[in-house]
């Protein structure tokens with residue numbers, strides 16, 4: 001990127017930021033204060049003293065910090081497999097697979113489970129990671145479904161709202 005391209009890139013970013021600000025959609029990161037009513041920590045585990053102690057104990061016992069790489073290549077570890085085996089036993093399933101975040105879980109799970117013959121109907125307010133997982137599906141499906149619904153005289157608006165955002 002030369003100097004001219006760089007300054008046009010910065011100008012474009014500034015214009016996008018101004019646009020977001022005008023629409024009251026400019027976001028900044030804040031530290032939590034007061035009562036947190038938008039947390040995912042439904043069970044209060046983030047501040048649980050026993051869990052903290054277990055975590056520290058686990059970190060002290062393991063020989064390395066972090067995966068150091070993709071699990072498929074060099075990042076797999078006995079601890080992960082043990083965790084998954086224990087969870088599978090707890091859940092009464094044959095196997096379990098841990099993801100490092102909900103986002104990764106949705107992308108990984110949906111994009112690998114859904115195949116060319118599957119249809120997905122999703123609420124437009126579903127989490128962005130669910131919508132992104134659908135992006136891995138064939139785009140042609142959307143038009144085929146809209147054609148089918150049109151042929152069946154089903155309301156197209158329904159198809160658009162539920163699928164464009166899915």
Ligand SMILES: Cc1ncc(COP(=O)(O)O)c(C=O)c1O
Nearest residue numbers: 040100101102103104106127129
């Ligand atoms: C349904 C759903 N999926 C995925 C996520 C993303 O989870 P994470 O923040 O762990 O990536 C969230 C987070 O709120 C969620 O509610």
